[in-house]
Amino acid sequence: MVFADLFFIYVFLPLCLICYGLAKKLSTKNIVLIVFSLIFYAWGEPLWILLLLFSSFFNWFIGILIGKFRDTPRAKLAVGGGILVDILLLLIFKYSAFIVENLNAVSGAAIPVPQITLPIGISFYTFQAISYILDCYWETVDVQPKYHKFLLYLSLFPQLIAGPIVRYSVVEQEIDNRSVNATDLCEGALRVILGLAKKVIIANNLWSIVNTFFGKDITGLSVLGTWYTIIVYSLYVYFDFSGYSDIAIGLGRMFGFHFDENFRHPFACTTIAEFWQRWHISLGSFFRDYLLYVPFFGKPRKYFGLFLVWFCTGLWHGAAWNFILWGLYYGCFMLFEQKMGKKRMKKWPIVWKHVYTKLVIILGFGIFYFEDLGQLGQFFLNITGISMIANGAPFTDPMTFSSLRNNIFLILFAILVSLPVLPKIKSYFLESKNDTVYTIGRVGSVAVCMVLLAVVSVLLVDTTNNVFLYFRF
Template sequence: MVFSSLFFLYLFLPLCLLAYWLAPKIEYKNNVLILFSLVFYAWGEPLWVLLLVFSATANYLFGLLIEKYRGKAGAKTALVSSLVLNLGLLFLFKYSAFTAENINALFSIHLPVPNIRLPIGISFYTFQTISYVVDCYWEKIRAQRSYSKFLLYVSMFPQLVAGPIVRYSTIEPELSKRYATAHDISEGLTRIMIGLGKKVILSNHLSTIVDAFFTGDLDHVSVLGTWYAVAVYAMQIYFDFSGYSDMAIGLGRLFGFHFDENFRHPFLCKDITEFWQRWHISLGTFFRDYLLYIPIFGKRRAYGGLFLVWFCTGLWHGASWNYIIWGLYFGIFICFERLLGKKRIKQIPVAVRHIYSKIVIVIGFGIFYFEKLPQLGQFFKNLIGVGGNGFIDEFTKLSVANNLYLLIGAVICCFPVVETLEKLAKKSEGRQLAFGVLQAVCNGVLLVTSSILLVDATNNPFLYFRF
């Protein structure tokens, strides 16, 4: 089941909210959320919901064992067992086929290649359970003794299948006591409508432009057409993934949960380090906190840690070499900026920094798009005009002309428009009232427009479901 579907918007969510608000106690409300979350996941993954429950149960027990044997060998044994189980399951379902294929290619042997369907959301809920167990071991949190509360933490449908990666410490108090105020409901509905609009109105239509240029043979795509299409793809990915995060955060607010932000207008960055402080924040902070500073060969090595983080960042996104290249590509620029130093970077004119960062980001999303290495090689050739495709072609001109308003709207929405209007509204009560009315009208327009566009949509998944 996906958020951007009429079934979810007009049946599943209203029924869930009704049952939740009718439940008299927090324990009953939690049980309602667990039930609907398991139904939500089982709707598309009827078998793998058992894997989700197994993972939650095992890590719940590991947390209790760590608490019981605190300061003893048993706690470390529980931690190691949890990591082996979690990473082992992730490897089995996500990377076993990739590993077998590469071993076969490297050594000219014929290992059987597993054909296992990837459970939706396994990368997200596995990282949540890992962060929980590690934080228990590091004594940052106490182990949760209520199984139902822990199962709710792992299975909560707003963030289950595509993030953000929610830390247990972020919502621990709200598992036992929370209130959805009128402000929470208002803000939650607004975030849901914004996220829905990002996905249905912007991302889905931007994807048709990208498909027109990048589906099939790339030999016919001109230099400008390649740059144009990959820039559009960068915006498509942003609106798709940030749209899901907006909806997840908004849905959480309706139930009284406050998730951390996952995107902060990343295209406003002036360098690559800042880009990754604004993009997929929950993943970046996960690797920073749990991987960056671990000892490598017995010592903490700054650049070795960075290499490991960016290798894993790429690999996390998929079992394909282009994702690994993508991660290391950004890692190289992060290392370069760290070597250069913040003071030197700030001395570079802001305009130059913006141009540099956008070129690096756009090329990076090209690496992200092409999973087949021959196509990726052709993409790089097209960027610099190798192959005689010409600088510009009529198809590119026609695409820009036909989609001009969509492109302008997409660029504008990369900026903090809502936040700016909100700040201006706070200066007087009259402005606040006007902003509230405008917000309600815009929410209605986004819902109606998105609903109309979804009528003929047969399948409307978010791109990050596959990760």
């Protein structure tokens, strides 16, 4: 099931809220959420619910073993075994075809390539399970003695499919002690509507532009057309993924859970390090806190540790070489900025900082998009203008100008929304001590969201492309 769907918005979610509200005890409310979460996950592919249940039970049991054998070698064995099994599940279900294809290419063998459908959300809930195991071992959270409560944590439908990667410590207290008031319901619903608007109104329309230009061989695409499309694609990825995160955070709020933010206007950054402090925050913090914690990566090997993190970041996004290259690409710029030092970079003119970061980010999304390495190479020929010499590609073309003319307001609006402009306007009204200004802000926010919901609903009637990009990760 997907969030950007009329059935979810007007049937599944209201029914879940009604059942949740009718339940008197928190324990019953938790059961309601578990049942609806499992239905949500099983809606499209019922078979993979067995994998989710296995993963949840296995990792819960590992936690029990860690608590039972605390401060003994058996606890370390449990941690190692648990993480190994989790990684093996990822290797089997996400990377087995990629591994076999490359083995065949290198060795000349003819090993049959496994045809395994990727279980939705496996990268997200597996990382959550690993973080729980390590946190139990480090004693930063208490071992959860009851399986159904751990199942609730791992299967909670707002964040199950595409994150954010919610750590157990974030919801540990709220599993046993939370309440929902009118403010939670209202603020959560408004956040959900904003996320839906990002996806349905902005991201889907941006994708139509991208698919028009990049949905075919780009050998003959003009230089300007390539730049235009990759900029639009960069905006698309942001609105698609941050829209999902907004919906997840809003839904969590409606049920009494407070998830951490996953995006903080990343395109406003002035360094690449800052970009990754604002983009997919839950993934970056996972690698920072869990992978770099390993004592093996001391100061003498910090650069190896840095590139390992970015290799894993790329590989996490997909079983293809372009994702690995994308991760290492960012690793190079992170190393560059470390070598430059914060003091030197602060001396750069602000305009140059923005030019530098936006160029790196935009070119990075080119690597992210093209899984076909031949097309990726052509992308760089186009973007640099070399294609004009190599195969006579034009600098510009009528189709690019026509598309830009037809979509200029959409693109400018997307750029505006991607920057921290609207939140400042909202803060001006909602944080005002003037009652009139505050009332205008509050009523205006609700009115805008109602209009957005109406527009989203109309668009969803005839729209089929509502799957979020990060579902495949």
